[in-house]
Amino acid sequence: MGLLDALTGRHQVKGPAPDRLFAITTAYITLQSEHQIAPAGTAAIVFQALATSEFEATIKDMEEVVRATGGESATQVATQDDSYGYRWMVLRNPAGAPSVEDLAVGINAVSSSIETAGHGERLLCSVFAFVDAQQQPIYFIYNYKRGFWYPFVPAAGDQQRSTERELQLKAQLSGELPMEPELERWFPLWGIPI
Amino acid sequence: MAATSPKRHTAFGRDTGLQARMLLTMFLLVVLYIVLIGALFAVGASGVTILVVALGLLAVQLFTSDKIAMGTMGVKEVSPAEEPELHGIIERLCVQADLPKPRVCVMEHPMPNAFAMGRSQKSATVCATRSILELLSPAELEGVLAHELTHVINRDVMVMTLASFFAMVASLIVQFGFLFGGGFGGGYGRNREAEEAIFVAIAVAAVVYAISFMLLRALSRYREFAADRGSAVLTGRPSALASALLKISGTMERIPGRDLRTVEGMSAFFIVPARAKNSLMNLFADHPPLEQRLAALERLESQLQGTA
Numbered sequence: 247m248g249l250l251d252a253l254t255g256r257h258q259v260k261g262p263a264p265d266r267l268f269a270i271t272t273a274y275i276t277l278q279s280e281h282q283i284a285p286a287g288t289a290a291i292v293f294q295a296l297a298t299s300e301f302e303a304t305i306k307d308m309e310e311v312v313r314a315t316g317g318e319s320a321t322q323v324a325t326q327d328d329s330y331g332y333r334w335m336v337l338r339n340p341a342g343a344p345s346v347e348d349l350a351v352g353i354n355a356v357s358s359s360i361e362t363a364g365h366g367e368r369l370l371c372s373v374f375a376f377v378d379a380q381q382q383p384i385y386f387i388y389n390y391k392r393g394f395w396y397p398f399v400p401a402a403g404d405q406q407r408s409t410e411r412e413l414q415l416k417a418q419l420s421g422e423l424p425m426e427p428e429l430e431r432w433f434p435l436w437g438i439p440i
Numbered sequence: 441m442a443a444t445s446p447k448r449h450t451a452f453g454r455d456t457g458l459q460a461r462m463l464l465t466m467f468l469l470v471v472l473y474i475v476l477i478g479a480l481f482a483v484g485a486s487g488v489t490i491l492v493v494a495l496g497l498l499a500v501q502l503f504t505s506d507k508i509a510m511g512t513m514g515v516k517e518v519s520p521a522e523e524p525e526l527h528g529i530i531e532r533l534c535v536q537a538d539l540p541k542p543r544v545c546v547m548e549h550p551m552p553n554a555f556a557m558g559r560s561q562k563s564a565t566v567c568a569t570r571s572i573l574e575l576l577s578p579a580e581l582e583g584v585l586a587h588e589l590t591h592v593i594n595r596d597v598m599v600m601t602l603a604s605f606f607a608m609v610a611s612l613i614v615q616f617g618f619l620f621g622g623g624f625g626g627g628y629g630r631n632r633e634a635e636e637a638i639f640v641a642i643a644v645a646a647v648v649y650a651i652s653f654m655l656l657r658a659l660s661r662y663r664e665f666a667a668d669r670g671s672a673v674l675t676g677r678p679s680a681l682a683s684a685l686l687k688i689s690g691t692m693e694r695i696p697g698r699d700l701r702t703v704e705g706m707s708a709f710f711i712v713p714a715r716a717k718n719s720l721m722n723l724f725a726d727h728p729p730l731e732q733r734l735a736a737l738e739r740l741e742s743q744l745q746g747t748a
Contacts, residue, residue, distance in 0.1 A: 254458075254459040254462045254463060254666070259536060259537065259673050259674055260537070260538045294536070294675065294676045294677075296676045296744065297677070298744055298745050298746065299745075300746060329525075329578060330528060330529060330532055330578060330582070331578060331579050331582065331677075332532065367536070367673075368676060370532060370535055370536060371535065389535060391535060391536065391538040392538065404521075405520065405521060405524055428540075430540060430541060431534075431535075431540070431541075433531040433532075433534070433535055433541075434520075434531075436524065436528065
């Protein structure tokens with residue numbers, strides 16, 4: 247932000263950073279083969295839904311497109327609003343055919359169409375769900391504003407996270423996934439519906 | 441992959457009028473301050489002494505005011521475990537605004553209000569009173585917190601502190617100028633000349649103080665409009681903030697104005713000023729009247745709905 251912007255209090259919400267979403271489609275192979283962390287077959291994109299008819303129409307079209315393109319893999323789409331007023335569009339692969347590529351393509355289709363409609367700054371993040379050998383959920387969160395990924399591992403108890411596990415994952419995937427370097431931006435997402 | 445197009449069209453238009461008024465106000469302040477500096481140098485040594493003292497005060501203000509305010513106002517930092525919803529809203533807004541997360545505080549106070557402190561984005565603190573957390577719905581609270589975070593993004597504490605620096609110098613001269621008149625006179629012969637110069641400097645300072653006071657208030661009002669606008673752009677929900685302002689102001693008018701002195705100094709960064717609203721003329725108010733803020737938010741909602 248320039249000096250003039252600071253002086254006049256002019257502030258534009260940042261649009262998405264250069265897209266590094268597809269890094270997950272190679273990183274998951276390492277996760278699976280070396281660390282026994284398997285994709286759960288679900289991913290979600292989180293954004294602020296504008297209460298305008300134009301935006302709602304964009305979302306509806308999007309659901310149709312994802313359903314249509316998911317013909318072979320039969321990706322299911324469901325949307326829900328969380329208590330913070332953000333909308334989750336959840337993409338689910340049928341059991342037995344978890345494909346991270348298909349999910350990433352679907353998520354990317356949704357985010358591109360929101361950007362094309364001129365609402366790229368409404369995107370919050372995408373979440374890809376995994377499970378480890380003990381069937382504990384592990385999430386990888388992609389921050390659109392920063393173009394970085396970070397792991398999120400909820401732990402037992404109310405709003406607890408396993409920071410140790412997250413830092414291990416960071417080390418294990420360094421070089422494969424562009425990781426958020428600032429740890430204070432590893433924001434948790436409680437109550438992930440996938 | 442969809443790269444952002446260089447010309448990104450957004451749901452909200454620009455508000456060049458507001459920016460022009462803000463720049464004009466700052467320009468007038470600078471002109472005024474140049475006059476003041478001129479007068480100070482005309483006085484000579486005592487004028488320069490005052491400048492040095494004021495610079496010291498400025499540093500103290502920038503580096504300690506938030507801590508002093510927090511200490512005296514009963515503001516308590518809260519952890520994510522204590523206030524999960526508050527932290528959740530702020531974290532999401534920080535992701536949206538690409539902002540480092542500020543410290544999150546809660547103040548036990550019967551008045552529903554919120555404010556931001558700190559001279560930079562890294563040292564920012566966002567504080568909400570207990571009663572605003574109870575009063576507002578999550579969407580409304582999000583609007584209010586986005587308003588405060590926009591103050592942080594726009595560096596409003598820094599801008600207002602720097603803008604008011606010479607006004608502070610002027611008020612120092614008005615208050616203590618007569619002391620210098622006695623102390624720096626020197627011999628008998630030059631005494632009268634020096635006294636006259638100091639008298640002129642005090643007169644100039646008084647005028648500068650009076651005009652800059654009004655300009656600073658105007659600047660503060662413009663920055664409130666900018667923060668309202670920033671909140672609407674950040675959340676995409678201008679009407680949620682409008683609803684919050686209505687709720688807050690409704691309660692603020694019902695609650696009697698006792699305990700005001702403790703919050704007086706922080707008023708510039710409250711979302712709604714902590715004083716009775718009828719007692720001040722528009723010209724001197726540091727927040728714009730509610731009706732104007734609601735009208736501005738309504739315009740933003742129309743732009744969003746494509747009906748403007």
